[in-house]
Amino acid sequence: MITVRHASDRGQANFGWLQSRHTFSFGSYYDPHHMGFSALRVINDDIVSPAAGFDTHGHRDMEIISLVLEGEIEHKDSQGNRQTLPAGEFQLMSAGRGIYHSEYNASSTQALRFLQIWIEPNEQGGEPGYQQKDFGKQAGSTIIATPTGEDGTLRIKQDARLLQLILPPSESVTLSLEAGRHAYVHQVAGTLDVETTSLAPGDGAKIEDVPHLTFSNKGNETSQALVFDLP
Template sequence: MISVRHSQDRGRANFGWLDSKHTFSFGSYYDPEQMGFSTLRVINDDIVEPGAGFDTHGHRDMEIISFVLEGKIAHKDSEGNVQVLPAGEFQLMSAGSGIYHSEYNASDSDKLRFLQIWIQPNSFGNKPGYQQKDFGKEVGLTTIATPTGENGTLHIKQDAKLHQLILDPGTSLELDVEQGRKVYVHQVEGELSVNDTVLDGGDGAKVEDAAKVILKNAGNTQTTALVFELP
């Protein structure tokens, strides 16, 4: 079964310095039908004006992934991590027992766009952690995060996996799904068919009770998506 979360139906918050679209309930946006999917709790598509950003604030017991689409993030946290994330890089911050951080647009002239993703962990009160990596733009399915951190992936504290999907026009691939597990596809750009259900940029697909997910680019341009395997 596939349920589509259309881009235009997402919640939205615009504060001038920040224009954010919420796939699931977040902040002042509340929809009892959109409280997350499995352990996936937040996907926010954030556009931050030059020089602006999120002042220091705290998190606890949440796996927080940032994926930079345009521009650069200036990150600073209470664990002593001071980093810049350029477009194409992934960051995983494990909040654990508690962490404070700030995120700013590192540019005074260009906008920043990034996806902020929250996944609920399966263990709590851990020491906070920080990981950052560029996985490139290889065509196909590139695994970004795993429960073990195997093969150079980011180590996430949940029985979940995150993949980056890039497909050229007219190509497809199949993802086998373990029994009882769920898949969520967030379409970043381009057009993607998920078991014959078409997604455009910003759309999402909740996939349940499927043994296989067929991902196909039937469009005329390269397509990019994030694919979550969830408990």
């Protein structure tokens, strides 16, 4: 079964310096029908004004993934990490038993747009961690995060995998889903057909009881999506 969550149906927040679209309930946006999916708890599409950002705040027991779409993030945390995250790179912060961090738009003239993703871990406490990597823009599917960190992927504290899917026009790819597992697709750019279901930018799709998924780009521009393989 494939259930679509259209971009226009997402929650909204506007704080002046921050405009955000929430796929699932977050902050002041609450919808009991959209509290997350499996271990996936948050997908926020954030636009941050120049030189603005999130002041230092804390998290614990959450796997927090960021993907910069436009601009650069200036990251600082209580583990001593001070990094710049440019467009195209992935960041994974494991909050563990507790971490404080700030995220700012590194530019004083250009807006920052990034996806903020939270995944609930399958272990509590533990040492906080920080990972960052550029996986490129290769056509097809690229594994970004795994439970083991195998083959240079980011290591996530959950039985979950994150894939980046990039398909030029007229291209397709098929992925398998083990019995009992779930998948979630978030469309980043371009259009994508998941089996017979079409997704536009910002759309999402919950996928259950589908052993094989064929992704096709029938549009005129390159399609980019994130695919979550979840317990």
